[in-house]
Amino acid sequence: TGSTRPQRILRAVQKNSTRGSPCSVVNAIDDYCKHKEWAMNVGDEKGIIVDDVVLELKPITVLELGTYCAYSTVRIANLLPPEAKLITLEFNAESAAIAREIITWAGLEEKIQLIIGASGDWIPRLKEEFGIETFDLVFLDHWKDRYLPDTKLLEKCGLLKPGAVLLADNVICPGTPDYLDYVRNSPRYKSKFYRSHLEYTQEEDGLEHSVFLGMAGRGAE
């Protein structure tokens, strides 16, 4: 039986990057996916926008929904302050196994907690099981029809405090229309769109950056 795409990405990382160097891991994945085989990483162009958001926000607690091969996991964790922690949820066991290898290769296992399971099941358990109060940053990059239900679940579970940022990938391609409609029209969020391109292509895409204002929302300001 042949290898899977995540296995080929791991091999490219082990072949073309340096252990303990997150930057070289990120570059090796981008090189592989740009020149050999496309994969659904946030990629280098949108990745720069993610970097800027993380460096500006300096989040201490980060939640990522949809680890896949841990490209964005490594990219974000590499920029976090020393005491910060990133929790990433992935329900596909094969992807999670590859992601864990890539996280370890990058030397970031202390900063990253990879949980194998579905966001809908795990979000309600994070306070209890991981002593999380609230998240400063949530990176949404999982199934696009889960962005809205999981955002409402985060609100319901009290996991967002005013000032928390939701950063959502693929709001144009493949698109997340119900999520966009919600964050752009709810008084609970101040939302802005960062125009970019679908990873490793010229297709239109972008990231939506939404600041949580609180459950009451402040109405129209």
Ligand SMILES: O=C(NC/C=C/[C@H]1O[C@@H](n2cnc3cncnc32)[C@H](O)[C@@H]1O)c1cc([N+](=O)[O-])cc(O)c1O
């Ligand atoms: O479909 C896309 N992403 C879905 C990502 C899915 C990944 O998140 C996990 N997951 C899903 N719901 C989950 C719930 N809980 C945990 N893991 C979950 C899946 O097991 C998969 O590893 C996508 C597609 C394109 N594209 O051009 O087609 C481009 C992109 O950048 C994309 O992100």
Ligand SMILES: [Mg+2]
């Ligand atoms: Mg994506």
